[in-house]
Amino acid sequence: MKIPKNCIITGATDGIGKQTAIELAKLGYNIGLVGRSKEKTEIVLDQIASKSGNHSLKYFIADLSNIKTLDTLANNIRNEYESIDILINNAGAYFSQYIETKENIEKTFALNHLNYFQLTKLLMDIVKFDKPGRIINVASAAHSRAKLDIDDLQMKKGYKGWTAYSNSKLMNILFTYELHKRYQDTGITFNCLHPGFVDTSFGDNNIGLGRNILSLGKKIIAINVEEGARTNIYLASSNEVKNISGKYFYKSIPIKSSKVSYLPKYQEVLWSYSEKVISSLS
């Protein structure tokens, strides 16, 4: 008998993450949903169970922009799952204004990058446990508009919301390529993707022009969430990619990411800076 695979999805309470959870639950995966509000996550868990008929669902609560709480989250996940087959780092947001977390980290950097970085590192040994495991980082085509200053990765000077968001999505790709370089021997595969421009709640946490433009764009040109979740589902479940790693996908096809995303110097600087920020928290 085939044992169902364990899949952890962050940002599983809305948009692309929620749809990914629904579809993977339909395929029979055991899903660990990571949400930030207990109330909303419990509602979503019930919706996923009734839509999929799958009751092998668990949930975990964490504010993923609070990096120290990831230790507790990872421990809670370990208490429930002996091994993980798939980790989908998906939770992310755009912040039009400069915000610092209570750990004094710029919030886009904390949520969209450091959270992926630290949760992956904390869980990697149990993803390895049942190899080949898969780690999937949801990035974005917005990465091609990044203007990364490697001396100011948190954009503490001259913050611009869209640039910070684009930078963070470039970081998702730099991180994926560096993971592949460092850990390909483990048998784990590391891939990232652009889901498309998807009609989700993305951007709704803001006020003002940025949010209005985004809302209009979503109404006019965005794809629906079913389509937006397809590349996630493909990377999580298809046999075609079981041995493919270190790639950036769009529409379930590996494509080239921006030139800067391939620069080893950027990959390494981001890695060492992320470690430095995290070690300063303890």
Ligand SMILES: NC(=O)c1ccc[n+]([C@@H]2O[C@H](COP(=O)([O-])OP(=O)(O)OC[C@H]3O[C@@H](n4cnc5c(N)ncnc54)[C@H](OP(=O)(O)O)[C@@H]3O)[C@@H](O)[C@H]2O)c1
């Ligand atoms: N939509 C697009 O067009 C698009 C395009 C390219 C890439 N992406 C990427 O796709 C990913 C998912 O975005 P989406 O469009 O599905 O957005 P969404 O509908 O806003 O969903 C975001 C998810 O992340 C969770 N989240 C946000 N802040 C969090 C925090 N501090 N702690 C824990 N969870 C948090 C949200 O939780 P709540 O339910 O509690 O709000 C929600 O589950 C992001 O990484 C985004 O960058 C999206």
